[in-house]
Amino acid sequence: MTSILTVPTLDDVAQDAGVSPATVSRAINNPDKVSKDKVERIMSAIDRLGYTPNFGARFMAAKRTFTIGAIIPTMENAIFARGIQAFQEQLRHHGYTLLVSSSAYDPETEAEQVRALANRGADGILLIGYWRDQAVYDYLQHRGLPVLLAWAFAANNALTAIGFDNRAAMYRLCDLALSKGHRDVAIISGIVEGNDRAANRLKGILERLRAEGIDTDTVPVIETPYGIANGRDAFAKIMVQDKKPTVVMCGNDVLAVGAIQMATEMGLSVPQDISITGFDGIELADIITPKLTTVFVPHADMGRRAADEIVDMLEHNKPGTSQELESTIREGGSLAAPRGQDRSTAQG
Amino acid sequence: MTSILTVPTLDDVAQDAGVSPATVSRAINNPDKVSKDKVERIMSAIDRLGYTPNFGARFMAAKRTFTIGAIIPTMENAIFARGIQAFQEQLRHHGYTLLVSSSAYDPETEAEQVRALANRGADGILLIGYWRDQAVYDYLQHRGLPVLLAWAFAANNALTAIGFDNRAAMYRLCDLALSKGHRDVAIISGIVEGNDRAANRLKGILERLRAEGIDTDTVPVIETPYGIANGRDAFAKIMVQDKKPTVVMCGNDVLAVGAIQMATEMGLSVPQDISITGFDGIELADIITPKLTTVFVPHADMGRRAADEIVDMLEHNKPGTSQELESTIREGGSLAAPRGQDRSTAQG
DNA sequence: AAAAATCGTGAAAGCGCTTTCATGAATTTA
DNA sequence: TAAATTCATGAAAGCGCTTTCACGATTTTT
Numbered sequence: 001m002t003s004i005l006t007v008p009t010l011d012d013v014a015q016d017a018g019v020s021p022a023t024v025s026r027a028i029n030n031p032d033k034v035s036k037d038k039v040e041r042i043m044s045a046i047d048r049l050g051y052t053p054n055f056g057a058r059f060m061a062a063k064r065t066f067t068i069g070a071i072i073p074t075m076e077n078a079i080f081a082r083g084i085q086a087f088q089e090q091l092r093h094h095g096y097t098l099l100v101s102s103s104a105y106d107p108e109t110e111a112e113q114v115r116a117l118a119n120r121g122a123d124g125i126l127l128i129g130y131w132r133d134q135a136v137y138d139y140l141q142h143r144g145l146p147v148l149l150a151w152a153f154a155a156n157n158a159l160t161a162i163g164f165d166n167r168a169a170m171y172r173l174c175d176l177a178l179s180k181g182h183r184d185v186a187i188i189s190g191i192v193e194g195n196d197r198a199a200n201r202l203k204g205i206l207e208r209l210r211a212e213g214i215d216t217d218t219v220p221v222i223e224t225p226y227g228i229a230n231g232r233d234a235f236a237k238i239m240v241q242d243k244k245p246t247v248v249m250c251g252n253d254v255l256a257v258g259a260i261q262m263a264t265e266m267g268l269s270v271p272q273d274i275s276i277t278g279f280d281g282i283e284l285a286d287i288i289t290p291k292l293t294t295v296f297v298p299h300a301d302m303g304r305r306a307a308d309e310i311v312d313m314l315e316h317n318k319p320g321t322s323q324e325l326e327s328t329i330r331e332g333g334s335l336a337a338p339r340g341q342d343r344s345t346a347q348g
Numbered sequence: 349m350t351s352i353l354t355v356p357t358l359d360d361v362a363q364d365a366g367v368s369p370a371t372v373s374r375a376i377n378n379p380d381k382v383s384k385d386k387v388e389r390i391m392s393a394i395d396r397l398g399y400t401p402n403f404g405a406r407f408m409a410a411k412r413t414f415t416i417g418a419i420i421p422t423m424e425n426a427i428f429a430r431g432i433q434a435f436q437e438q439l440r441h442h443g444y445t446l447l448v449s450s451s452a453y454d455p456e457t458e459a460e461q462v463r464a465l466a467n468r469g470a471d472g473i474l475l476i477g478y479w480r481d482q483a484v485y486d487y488l489q490h491r492g493l494p495v496l497l498a499w500a501f502a503a504n505n506a507l508t509a510i511g512f513d514n515r516a517a518m519y520r521l522c523d524l525a526l527s528k529g530h531r532d533v534a535i536i537s538g539i540v541e542g543n544d545r546a547a548n549r550l551k552g553i554l555e556r557l558r559a560e561g562i563d564t565d566t567v568p569v570i571e572t573p574y575g576i577a578n579g580r581d582a583f584a585k586i587m588v589q590d591k592k593p594t595v596v597m598c599g600n601d602v603l604a605v606g607a608i609q610m611a612t613e614m615g616l617s618v619p620q621d622i623s624i625t626g627f628d629g630i631e632l633a634d635i636i637t638p639k640l641t642t643v644f645v646p647h648a649d650m651g652r653r654a655a656d657e658i659v660d661m662l663e664h665n666k667p668g669t670s671q672e673l674e675s676t677i678r679e680g681g682s683l684a685a686p687r688g689q690d691r692s693t694a695q696g
Numbered sequence: 697a698a699a700a701a702t703c704g705t706g707a708a709a710g711c712g713c714t715t716t717c718a719t720g721a722a723t724t725t726a
Numbered sequence: 727t728a729a730a731t732t733c734a735t736g737a738a739a740g741c742g743c744t745t746t747c748a749c750g751a752t753t754t755t756t
Contacts, residue, residue, distance in 0.1 A: 007491060009712055020736045025714055035734065055467045057712035059404035060741045075433055078426060085423055085450075097464070099447065116445070119403045143355060228631065257635055283576065287605060289637040357742055368706045373744055383704065405742035408711040 008049040017045040069117030070126040086303030094311040131196040160320035170204030186220040186245035188234040231258020246338035253278035271336035291332030356397040365393040417465030418474040434651030442659040479544040508668035518552030534568040534593035536582040579606020594686035601626035619684035639680030
């Protein structure tokens with residue numbers, strides 16, 4: 001027995017309900033423009049036939065898809081997981097669907113994904129951070145697609161963004177390290193090129209150090225892609241050099257976890273022998289021993305707000321309002337006063 | 349300067365290149381059916397105009413989208429991350445795009461997502477595990493959509509699957525625990541209802557225990573959704589009871605990580621005071637102290653093979669061949685011989 | 697050299713929806 | 727009661743693509 005592949009169409013429903021296709025379409029999209037009894041008849045016909053509107057046809061005719069596209073740098077680490085999850089859930093409450101893809105931190109891939117999402121009829125797009133080729137923004141504008149940026153916030157920028165000040169947050173974390181008495185800092189940064197978040201985090205540390213009168217040219221900085229293994233390697237490289245730091249500040253939690261692992265393997269105890277800090281406040285930060293002292297970012301809140309905002313932009317066809325979120329420092333135990341420093345008050 | 353929202357269409361390209369729309373379509377989809385010079389002229393017109401085919405229109409006319417849908421239970425934990433990432437990358441090599449959505453372990457949500465993906469024109473669908481309402485399978489067959497199952501493998505099942513034997517793997521892990529001398533086992537299982545992987549993992553433990561002559565009715569089993577916090581709670585609950593186990597076997601690494609955390613907080617050292625095991629072999633397993641003794645699943649390999657297989661099914665319109673993958677036990681240090689193995693325990 | 701097969705191309709018919717426009721019925725207003 | 731609105735509905739025109747079919751031009755075969 002072969003099943004005949006015949007997906008019911010709107011016309012089938014119309015016929016079954018004894019009305020015109022136009023009325024069925026209205027019953028689905030604007031029920032209050034159709035008389036009560038017909039809506040009922042149509043709905044029961046829809047149920048009976050198991051009809052679901054064809055997405056492509058709908059898209060073609062209406063030029064709307066109730067779909068939002070999001071392009072994140074990576075799905076591998078948990079960095080974006082929680083925020084995107086919240087974004088999706090909130091989008092869903094508004095009746096929108098999320099299409100995610102990842103660019104692997106590659107600008108060209110990202111540009112390609114933007115085009116792919118546009119073709120697939122995304123009504124709006126969420127991107128991470130500010131820095132990218134102007135051509136991408138031009139393309140988006142040309143296609144009339146609203147963009148919302150997340151995971152970063154810069155005052156005075158015309159683009160709508162919902163995020164936090166990466167520079168200021170890292171500045172504060174560095175402040176904390178200095179207040180504990182650290183003066184010998186090393187940095188494991190994410191790749192800065194094309195990544196404003198990474199760049200600003202690095203900048204935040206360096207600025208704070210300079211404010212302290214520290215010559216930042218002598219501060220060891222290793223730039224490496226986010227990844228536990230990279231954090232390990234970078235840490236090992238740093239500890240091989242002559243001038244050993246008392247604290248290693250990492251561009252994110254993933255790098256920091258790698259650094260702690262390597263420190264432990266090298267027989268160094270954290271934070272007695274060396275302090276290590278992270279950034280993001282993902283789950284990992286609480287699982288590693290010792291727990292990471294890190295900047296906690298309200299990922300879920302950010303995702304929810306982003307969803308609300310982009311839907312608002314879409315439905316009211318307005319530019320959108322940027323929102324700055326607060327990040328907070330969470331002390332986990334991986335940052336303490338350097339050895340030989342007085343425990344209560346650290347004086348320079 | 350006002351940018352006029354006018355996305356170029358195939359007709360524009362045709363006009364620009366001085367050929368018919370049909371020829372442009374062919375130049376894009378079947379270049380060898382069009383003369384060399386025209387292909388060239390068309391391609392340069394496409395570049396010049398910045399044309400990209402409209403997805404909806406293409407879908408309507410061709411009824412193919414080169415899109416595969418995947419529905420995973422959750423994106424939150426890293427359980428599926430690596431496998432899906434590999435699936436996507438491999439799909440991409442074949443020229444396909446992946447559309448992922450998550451069901452939050454809810455059958456109704458899953459069924460809804462299946463319909464959503466079908467409407468969006470997915471050419472095929474990847475689902476996790478076997479157990480789901482027959483109606484879902486019927487629907488898929490009715491729409492003529494090939495399905496591939498992953499993360500599980502059952503011999504003699506007509507459905508095509510690429511995965512591993514959850515029961516057998518857990519049986520072996522339990523075997524290892526017994527061989528170290530454990531007889532008092534407690535289990536923190538994932539929710540079994542509607543989840544054949546969780547059910548089979550539990551079954552694997554119980555079967556092995558019975559084979560040892562242990563009365564499994566007295567074995568404490570807590571069923572709880574996957575999540576670190578749930579692992580913590582379950583562990584606490586188990587250790588409150590009179591009969592304390594020497595080993596707690598967890599349904600996955602996430603639960604095990606929670607259990608280890610709680611054990612540590614309760615002042616128990618793992619594995620000296622209590623052993624804990626996991627399942628999956630995700631990154632977390634290596635980060636927690638002590639590292640987890642767990643079943644390592646070749647997620648990336650599974651993802652890649654799944655991609656190859658489903659593309660093969662699609663392009664050759666054939667049923668597909670199931671593949672069983674090997675999972676291996678990886679000892680991390682969270683499982684050791686129980687205390688007082690060769691002495692009588694001083695238990696009140 | 698004639699007949700047959702092959703090839704490159706364009707015209708045109710949809711694919712399944714939404715939406716404008718026209719129309720007659722029901723309702724309100726003057 | 728007549729005129730003006732409002733309302734519910736259907737006919738029909740696309741949306742941007744693919745693909746069948748027909749046709750003349752080449753090439754191959756007889």
